[in-house]
Amino acid sequence: MHLLEVENLTKRFGGLTAVNNVSFHIDEGEIVGLIGPNGAGKTTLFNLITGFLKADSGTVKLRGENILGLAPHKIVNKGLARTFQVVRPFRHLPTIANVLVALQSPRGSDKIEWIKTPERKALELLEDVGLSEMMMEPAEILAHGDLKRLEIARALGTEPDLLLLDEPFAGLNPIETDLLTKSLQTIHLDGHTMVIVEHKLRALMKLAKRVLVLHYGEKIAEGSPEEIAKHKKVIEVYMGKGK
Amino acid sequence: MVTIYLRRAYRSFALHILDIPSRLMALLLIVLFLAIPGILPANPLMSYLLSVLITASVMAIFASSWDLLVGRCGQISLGHSIFYGVGAYTTALLFRSYGLPSWVGILIGVLIAAAISLPIGFPALRVKGPYLALVTLALPLIATSIVFALKDITGGENGLPIPVEGRFFQLTNIHNLRIAEYYLTFLLLLVSAIIIHKIANSRTGIVFVSILDDEMASKACGINVTRYKLMAFAISATFAGLAGGVNVHLLLSASHGDFSLTLSFFAVIMAVLGGMGTIYGAIVGSYIIYFLDMYFLRMVVDVPDVWHVLIFIVPVVLLVIKWPRGIARFVTDELEDLSEERPLEERGKRIWKKYRRKKKSANEG
Amino acid sequence: MVEQLLILGVVASAVYALLSLGFTLSFGIARIVNMAHGSFFMLGAYFYFYYGARGFGKLDVFPSLILAAITVAIIGAVFYRLAIHSVMGDDVALIVVTIGGALVFQQAVTIIFGTGHVTINPLMEGAIHISNVAVTYSKILAITISLSLFACISIFISKTKMGRAMKALSQDREAAMLMGINTEALATLTVAIAGAMGAVAGTLIPASTSQMADPFMWTPPLTIAFAVVILGGLGSIKGTLVGALILGFSETAVGLYFPEGGFLKTAVALGVMVTVLLIRPRGLFGKRIELEE
Numbered sequence: 001m002h003l004l005e006v007e008n009l010t011k012r013f014g015g016l017t018a019v020n021n022v023s024f025h026i027d028e029g030e031i032v033g034l035i036g037p038n039g040a041g042k043t044t045l046f047n048l049i050t051g052f053l054k055a056d057s058g059t060v061k062l063r064g065e066n067i068l069g070l071a072p073h074k075i076v077n078k079g080l081a082r083t084f085q086v087v088r089p090f091r092h093l094p095t096i097a098n099v100l101v102a103l104q105s106p107r108g109s110d111k112i113e114w115i116k117t118p119e120r121k122a123l124e125l126l127e128d129v130g131l132s133e134m135m136m137e138p139a140e141i142l143a144h145g146d147l148k149r150l151e152i153a154r155a156l157g158t159e160p161d162l163l164l165l166d167e168p169f170a171g172l173n174p175i176e177t178d179l180l181t182k183s184l185q186t187i188h189l190d191g192h193t194m195v196i197v198e199h200k201l202r203a204l205m206k207l208a209k210r211v212l213v214l215h216y217g218e219k220i221a222e223g224s225p226e227e228i229a230k231h232k233k234v235i236e237v238y239m240g241k242g243k
Numbered sequence: 244m245v246t247i248y249l250r251r252a253y254r255s256f257a258l259h260i261l262d263i264p265s266r267l268m269a270l271l272l273i274v275l276f277l278a279i280p281g282i283l284p285a286n287p288l289m290s291y292l293l294s295v296l297i298t299a300s301v302m303a304i305f306a307s308s309w310d311l312l313v314g315r316c317g318q319i320s321l322g323h324s325i326f327y328g329v330g331a332y333t334t335a336l337l338f339r340s341y342g343l344p345s346w347v348g349i350l351i352g353v354l355i356a357a358a359i360s361l362p363i364g365f366p367a368l369r370v371k372g373p374y375l376a377l378v379t380l381a382l383p384l385i386a387t388s389i390v391f392a393l394k395d396i397t398g399g400e401n402g403l404p405i406p407v408e409g410r411f412f413q414l415t416n417i418h419n420l421r422i423a424e425y426y427l428t429f430l431l432l433l434v435s436a437i438i439i440h441k442i443a444n445s446r447t448g449i450v451f452v453s454i455l456d457d458e459m460a461s462k463a464c465g466i467n468v469t470r471y472k473l474m475a476f477a478i479s480a481t482f483a484g485l486a487g488g489v490n491v492h493l494l495l496s497a498s499h500g501d502f503s504l505t506l507s508f509f510a511v512i513m514a515v516l517g518g519m520g521t522i523y524g525a526i527v528g529s530y531i532i533y534f535l536d537m538y539f540l541r542m543v544v545d546v547p548d549v550w551h552v553l554i555f556i557v558p559v560v561l562l563v564i565k566w567p568r569g570i571a572r573f574v575t576d577e578l579e580d581l582s583e584e585r586p587l588e589e590r591g592k593r594i595w596k597k598y599r600r601k602k603k604s605a606n607e608g
Numbered sequence: 609m610v611e612q613l614l615i616l617g618v619v620a621s622a623v624y625a626l627l628s629l630g631f632t633l634s635f636g637i638a639r640i641v642n643m644a645h646g647s648f649f650m651l652g653a654y655f656y657f658y659y660g661a662r663g664f665g666k667l668d669v670f671p672s673l674i675l676a677a678i679t680v681a682i683i684g685a686v687f688y689r690l691a692i693h694s695v696m697g698d699d700v701a702l703i704v705v706t707i708g709g710a711l712v713f714q715q716a717v718t719i720i721f722g723t724g725h726v727t728i729n730p731l732m733e734g735a736i737h738i739s740n741v742a743v744t745y746s747k748i749l750a751i752t753i754s755l756s757l758f759a760c761i762s763i764f765i766s767k768t769k770m771g772r773a774m775k776a777l778s779q780d781r782e783a784a785m786l787m788g789i790n791t792e793a794l795a796t797l798t799v800a801i802a803g804a805m806g807a808v809a810g811t812l813i814p815a816s817t818s819q820m821a822d823p824f825m826w827t828p829p830l831t832i833a834f835a836v837v838i839l840g841g842l843g844s845i846k847g848t849l850v851g852a853l854i855l856g857f858s859e860t861a862v863g864l865y866f867p868e869g870g871f872l873k874t875a876v877a878l879g880v881m882v883t884v885l886l887i888r889p890r891g892l893f894g895k896r897i898e899l900e901e
Contacts, residue, residue: 052459076465088460090453092520101453104446105465118446158465319703370885373641376703377834380643381878384827388871504827508711511704519700553715560708563701564694 001064003028003193004049004080004162009058011041011048011217018044020217021058026162026195031188033208033225034197037237041217042197043085046164050082051075062162077107081160083151085167085197091140095131096122098139098150102157111159125153129183145176149183162193169200177203205229213237269523273433280425285418292538293421297493299533300428301486304435306513306525308482313511314520315443316475317455318368319375322382323483323510325363326356328390328502330484335403335497336396345411349488356484357477364476368469371458386502402498409492424493431489432526435482440522442478451475455520505552512559611741613857613864619747619816621856622754627809627829628836628848629758630802633765636778636843638795640692643706645806646830647713651680652807653814653821654717657726669731673811677804684803685796692799693792710826717823726821728814750816757808761801762845774798778843828874832859835877838884841894850892855880 002025011019019041026032034042047053049060051072060068067075090098099122102108112121126132129149134142142150148168155163168184169177181203188194188207198204204211205225213221213234221231228234279296283289309323333355334348343351367378390397397403407413411427414420442448450471453461461468491497500506510525513532517524532555540546540554631645655676659667667675687709695701735744765771777784777794785791810829814821836855840847855877862872884891 050463052462072459072462073465073467076463081465082463084460084463088457088463090456090460092452092456093449097449097452100446100449101461101466102464104450106467107465154460154464313700319700321703321707366882366886370882372699373643373703374834374838374881374885376641376643376707377831378878378882380707380827381831381874384874385871385878388874392871505711508707511707515704549715549719553712553719556708556712556715560691560705560712563704563708564691 002026002061003030003063004195005059005061005064006049007059007061009045009048009060010056011044011053012056018217019048019055022214022217022219023058024212024219024222026193028161028193029191030210031184031194031196031208033204033211034195034214035199035201035204035211035228036214038199039216040214042214043166044217045214046082046166046197050080050164073105076158076160077105079107079159079161080164081155081158081162082164083148083155083166083168085170087144087147087151089139089142089147089150092138094136094138095142095150096126096135099125099153099157102154105158108158122157125156128156128186129153130179144171145173148172149180152183152187156187156192160192162195163187165194165196165198167197167199169198169203181206276429277426280422287417288542290418290421291542293418293425295533295537296530297421297424297428298490298537299530300425300432301490301493302509302513302533303432303526303529304482304489305486306510306517306529307436307439307522308479308486309510310514310519310522310525311439311443311451311482312475312479314514314522314525315448315455316451316472317458318472318475319372320379320476320479321376321504321507321511322379323479324502324504324506325382325386326360326480326483327487327490327506328383328386328497329356329359330487331491331497331501332390332397332403332487333484334488335405335491338405338409338491339403342408345409345492349485349492352488353481353484356487357481360477360480361473364473364480365469368472368476380504380507383502383504383507387499390499390502397499400499402496402500404496405491407495409495411492428489428493431485435485436522436526439478439482443522447471447474508556512555515559515563611738613860615741615743615747616817616864617857617860619750619813619856620860621853622751622758623809623812624832624836624856625849625852626754626758626805626812628833628840628852629761629845630805630809631833632837632840632842632845632848633761633774633798634802635837637774637798638688639778640688640696640702640795640799641706642692642799642802643703643830644687644710644713644826645802645833646826646828647710648680648684648803648806649810649813649829650717650821650823650826651683651713652676652810653728653825654721654726654823655679655807656811656815657728657821660729669815673808676811677807680807681800681804684806685800688796688799710830714823714826721823723823728811728819728821730819731812731815744816746816750812753808754812757805758849761805765845770794770797828877831874831877831881835881837891838881839891841891844891844893847891847893 004026006025007023009019009022010017022041022045034045036042044053048055051067051070051074055068058068059066062075062078062080065078067078067080070078090101093101096119100118103112103118103122109118112118123132123135126135129152131146131149131153134146139147139150148171152165152168165184168180172180177200184194184196184207194207196204196208208225211223211225211228212219213228213231215237220237221228221234223231280293283292305323305327309320312318312320312323330349330352333352334345337343337348337351338345363382367375370378391399394400410420412420412423414423443451450461450466453464453466454468454471458468487501509532513528514525515528516531517526517528535555536551540551546554627649630648631642634640634642634645656672659672659675660669691705691709692702695705730744731746731749733745735742736748737743765775773784773789774794776787777789777791806829810821832855836848836851838851839854840849840851858876858880859873862876866872
């Protein structure tokens with residue numbers, strides 16, 4: 001059984017079809033990339049899968065269980081977490097408290113080993129993304145790169161089976177990109193399956209073994225990074241029809 | 244010119260004299276408060292002063308409960324007086340009809356207030372911001388209309404007076420009565436404030452702030468936002484009901500004013516004045532407002548009641564415009580900044596003082 | 609009974625449409641949720657009373673009405689510049705400030721006129737009879753004035769340059785600024801217009817139906833304006849009209865069948881509002897959809 005199975009997912013906004021009959025599946029242990037030009041519908045797709053938007057038609061199944069139509073927090077508690085393209089930290093809370101929120105969720109608190117306190121686990125998660133030094137700082141003073149890592153730590157707090165990352169590398173300099181790549185690899189080895197939306201193709205191709213391409217809401221290609229790089233339609237979409 | 248000297252004097256004062264950790268400060272204040280009745284001579288003016296402080300203490304419970312809901316959890320409620328009124332009328336009715344001891348009446352009032360918070364909160368909290376404000380705004384209006392409609396039970400315009408036996412203490416000497424009531428209400432305030440403060444700074448309180456900051460992100464963390472909102476609503480309703488019930492046995496009556504929009508807005512005034520979100524700010528705000536209302540504007544300068552509300556609201560509105568974070572917070576922020584010799588323009592003033600203290604001790608240790 | 613429902617319902621709907629149009633404009637264009645909008649209603653009634661009964665040597669109906677509208681428009685503009693302008697970004701602060709303003713108006717009126725009712729004379733004496741029912745000229749006048757003003761403002765918005773600028777402002781503030789539109793001035797004007805319309809509405813209802821005004825009468829109109837705008841849909845003028853019709857009639861019906869239940873009217877408006885927000889947040893004709901969930 002696939003970890004995530006999406007079939008014929010469609011979403012219209014008035015006259016605009018943002019996501020058009022998209023189908024794909026994600027298996028346990030994969031890192032799958034999701035690319036496409038701006039406006040292709042990637043974030044909309046995320047919003048649909050995670051319950052933040054109502055779909056017009058289609059199905060979404062997590063481990064065979066239909067999750068379409070469930071409230072977002074319920075979906076998270078079934079093991080599907082996401083980060084946001086534009087970071088959404090809890091500004092008034094210290095960094096560690098941001099993660100603590102996720103550890104207060106039913107699933108998050110459930111999966112804390114009995115020997116640890118939530119604060120201990122939150123600190124460990126911060127260490128995993130390299131933010132432990134900032135743990136007492138209010139989230140509002142963190143730099144952009146740190147905030148992106150905080151998003152990930154927070155999502156990890158819910159112990160997801162599947163992690164959807166929306167442009168985790170956006171706005172990061174090369175050093176930060178490198179660090180994040182390493183963090184994500186570690187997270188992957190810890191047993192988390194990931195779907196990553198990204199524009200920074202080089203960073204993405206290092207991580208993803210399989211890539212989906214979206215264009216105007218439709219899936220136009222699917223394959224390994226090498227296949228996608230050579231795929232005629234993909235090149236056309238990104239580069240335009242050349243001579 | 245003068246301001247420069249003033250500022251310098253203030254600086255040195257703050258750095259050398261006021262550099263006291265907040266917990267010690269709070270303890271000193273509590274000791275001071277406990278000592279007040281001992282210091283005051285027994286004459287009618289002092290009795291009145293005590294009653295000002297008594298009212299302020301009870302209303303501080305009301306205001307801090309509002310602050311928990313609005314300042315910590317971000318759910319703008321303008322109808323808080325509905326719970327106060329429910330607490331008040333319940334105990335008044337029970338005392339008049341069945342002669343139940345004050346504590347029983349108040350307890351039942353509190354339970355009912357908490358109980359009705361759920362069916363009210365469930366639909367109301369589904370909407371946000373101004374819509375929530377409007378829905379909760381209408382609550383006191385609806386409640387007042389019901390009070391007038393059921394005037395046989397509620398006494399309508401005249402309210403429900405209760406006999407002298409309804410007092411907490413059957414003391415004939417007014418001054419001694421006030422002293423006893425003073426300690427009682429102060430104790431209640433202390434206990435309530437500690438409970439609310441503990442909740443606000445607990446892990447649940449952290450979730451409240453996450454809802455305040457970004458509801459969507461909170462949901463993305465797996466939090467059942469609706470449940471937490473209802474929790475905040477119910478907790479604050481409980482304490483509001485407590486305040487209402489207690490006041491009935493102090494003032495010896497419940498009236499339709501207990502459901503009024505003005506009363507609701509008083510909670511806003513007190514909390515905003517003191518600093519929304521801090522909990523203790525609402526307490527400070529309450530003392531300032533009631534001291535102003537009952538003492539300054541009545542004894543020192545005689546101003547007709549109607550003007551009182553006007554006099555409060557204008558500065559509060561101005562305050563919100565100039566210092567959105569309230570007076571008490573402004574003062575403590577200033578003191579903290581001075582003590583760390585930080586440039587005053589630096590942003591990043593925060594609610595979570597506790598963590599900053601921890602960090603300070605971690606750095607020094 | 610049915611004829612009464614019809615007549616009163618039409619009066620209510622027409623006047624509410626005018627009142628709510630002001631609200632939708634300030635909400636959509638000036639981007640403010642003005643909790644003091646109902647105060648314009650109340651102040652309009654009181655100024656009308658003052659100009660007619662006491663000030664300026666007892667002015668006639670129409671001069672009083674116009675003067676009242678102008679006065680409230682000025683108050684609205686000043687209120688906007690002084691209070692609202694500085695707290696624009698902050699949701700909570702805005703609500704606190706505007707409610708504070710509303711209470712200030714309430715208390716000011718209480719101080720000057722007392723807490724009881726003040727009598728508002730009808731617009732015009734006499735009535736015509738349509739199939740056994742006496743329809744007062746006041747009511748007809750109220751309907752006419754409301755609908756004409758409503759039409760005027762609608763045409764102003766859609767046809768004139770300034771009106772189109774306002775529309776642009778409501779859709780994209782930054783873009784409007786970049787186009788050289790003086791957003792602040794326009795927003796202030798919007799609030800002034802909202803004030804004027806609210807004041808007219810506040811005069812017409814008492815003058816044609818209840819014949820009285822009190823300092824606390826600002827809350828029902830606020831609730832109604834909110835409910836109408838939510839029901840009709842933010843930003844839609846057509847929606848405001850339809851919403852006003854629905855709410856005007858439901859309110860009148862409730863008022864007629866449950867004469868003792870003053871609170872029911874507010875409850876009905878609230879119920880409508882909450883229901884719409886839960887089921888179809890953009891209302892009947894609203895254009896913008898809230899993306900969050």
